[in-house]
Amino acid sequence: MKFKADKIFTGENFIGNSVLITDERGIIQEIVPEADAGDGVQQYKGILSPGFVNCHCHLELSFLKGLIPEGTGLVDFVINVMTRRSFPMDEIETAIAKGEQEMIENGIVAVADICNDASTLNQKLRNNLRYLNFIEVSGFIPPSAEKRFEQGQQILNRFIQSGLDASVIVPHAPYSTSTELMKLINAEAAGKVLSMHNQETLQEETFFTTGISEFRKLFDFFKMDISFYQPPGVNSLYATLPHLNMPKNILLVHNTFTGPEDIFLAHQHSEDYAQDLFFCTCINANLYIEDTTPPLELLRKNNCTIVLGTDSLASNHSLSIWDEIKSIHQHFPNIELEEILTWSTANGAKALLMDKELGFFEKGMQPGVIVLPDWDGDQKIKRLV
Ligand SMILES: [Zn+2]
Structure with missing residues (x-):
C-alpha cells in the first residue's frame, strides 16, 4: 500500500x-x-x-465518565472516585469496551493501562489494542505492605495466566504507598517498566515537607490512623525515588508540581542506576481536576523525556491523545507540533519498551x-x- x-x-x-x-x-x-x-x-x-502511544490510562474507570465534578482538587477527586466504585459489572464492562473503541478511533495503538482489578481483562483478551498492564497497589500503613502486595500479585497472575502482557505491580503514588510496600514493588520490578503518579498536587508536597496537608482529610475520610507518620521533610520524589532503583524504565505521571530540584534528583537517579525516566503529562486531566497545566517548559528546558497520557474518563472528557495535543497547543502555542508528536509516538514507544515495533x-x-x-x-x- x-x-x-x-x-x-x-x-x-x-x-x-x-x-x-x-x-x-x-x-x-x-x-x-x-x-x-x-x-x-x-x-x-x-x-x-x-499511531499514538497512550502512556497513562485507567480504562477500568470509564464508567465514571461525566460523574466526577471538575475543579475539586485532587483530594476530593480521589474521594469521589473511591466512593463511586460500586457499579454493576455489565455497565463497567460496557463502558470499558466503549472507552477502548474511542481510543482506537482516535488513532491510539498502544496503552499503558493502570489496573486496580481485573475488570478490563475480558476486553483486552479481544486483542483490539496493544496494552501494557500496570497492576496498581496502594497501602500507607506499613504493616499492611505484604498483604497489599499479595493482593496485587493475585491480579497480576490473572493477567499473566490469560496470556496478557502485564508488566509489573506498581505503586499508586508516594502519598498512598508505604516505604515497606515500595521496597516489595521495587524488588519485583527489576528490568521492567514501572509507573507511578507523581506530584499531581501541591498537597502532596506539603504532606512530605511539613506534614500539613489536605491529604489528612483523605486518611480521615477512610478512617485511617496515620499518627505514626513523620514527614520526611523533603519533596515526595526525593523521599520515594531512592526506593525505586531496580526498574529499567520509570514513568512519572502528571508532574504538575515538579520543580527544578526534583528534576535534578531524577536525572541523577537515572544516571546512577542506568534507568530511563519518562515524564508523562496528562494536561486535560490536570485541567479537569486541579485547573492547572503541567510544567512543560521546565521539563523541556531540563531535557526531560516527555510522553503523553489521557488518564481516565473519570478526569477527562475523551480518551484521545490528539485532544491532549490540541490542549498543549492551546496552552503552550510556542511548542512545535513536530516535538509534541515525538512525545506521543516515538517517546511513548520507548517508554513502554515497544520501540522495536511501534x-x-x-x-x-x-x-x-x-x-x-x-x-x-x-x-x-x-x-x-
Ligand atoms: Zn492516573
Whole structure:
C-alpha cells in the first residue's frame, strides 16, 4: 500500500514530497520520494503519522465518565472516585469496551493501562489494542505492605495466566504507598517498566515537607490512623525515588508540581542506576481536576523525556491523545507540533519498551498509520492501517 499526505511525520521529524509504502498488514517497507512511488498512491489531506502511544490510562474507570465534578482538587477527586466504585459489572464492562473503541478511533495503538482489578481483562483478551498492564497497589500503613502486595500479585497472575502482557505491580503514588510496600514493588520490578503518579498536587508536597496537608482529610475520610507518620521533610520524589532503583524504565505521571530540584534528583537517579525516566503529562486531566497545566517548559528546558497520557474518563472528557495535543497547543502555542508528536509516538514507544515495533515509520515496524487533520479544526483522525 502506498500513502501520501501534505507531510509525513516519521516518529521524529517531518518530511515532505514523499510516499510511505507498507505491506497489506501495515508493516513499513520504505519511504520513497514522490517521483519514485509509481502508481496506486492513496492521497490524503493532513499529516501521516505512526499511531499514538497512550502512556497513562485507567480504562477500568470509564464508567465514571461525566460523574466526577471538575475543579475539586485532587483530594476530593480521589474521594469521589473511591466512593463511586460500586457499579454493576455489565455497565463497567460496557463502558470499558466503549472507552477502548474511542481510543482506537482516535488513532491510539498502544496503552499503558493502570489496573486496580481485573475488570478490563475480558476486553483486552479481544486483542483490539496493544496494552501494557500496570497492576496498581496502594497501602500507607506499613504493616499492611505484604498483604497489599499479595493482593496485587493475585491480579497480576490473572493477567499473566490469560496470556496478557502485564508488566509489573506498581505503586499508586508516594502519598498512598508505604516505604515497606515500595521496597516489595521495587524488588519485583527489576528490568521492567514501572509507573507511578507523581506530584499531581501541591498537597502532596506539603504532606512530605511539613506534614500539613489536605491529604489528612483523605486518611480521615477512610478512617485511617496515620499518627505514626513523620514527614520526611523533603519533596515526595526525593523521599520515594531512592526506593525505586531496580526498574529499567520509570514513568512519572502528571508532574504538575515538579520543580527544578526534583528534576535534578531524577536525572541523577537515572544516571546512577542506568534507568530511563519518562515524564508523562496528562494536561486535560490536570485541567479537569486541579485547573492547572503541567510544567512543560521546565521539563523541556531540563531535557526531560516527555510522553503523553489521557488518564481516565473519570478526569477527562475523551480518551484521545490528539485532544491532549490540541490542549498543549492551546496552552503552550510556542511548542512545535513536530516535538509534541515525538512525545506521543516515538517517546511513548520507548517508554513502554515497544520501540522495536511501534512509534516510528521504520522498515519492519508495524506502528499503525494515521492521518492527522489540521490541529485547530474539528476533523477527526483517520486510521489507514
Ligand atoms: Zn492516573
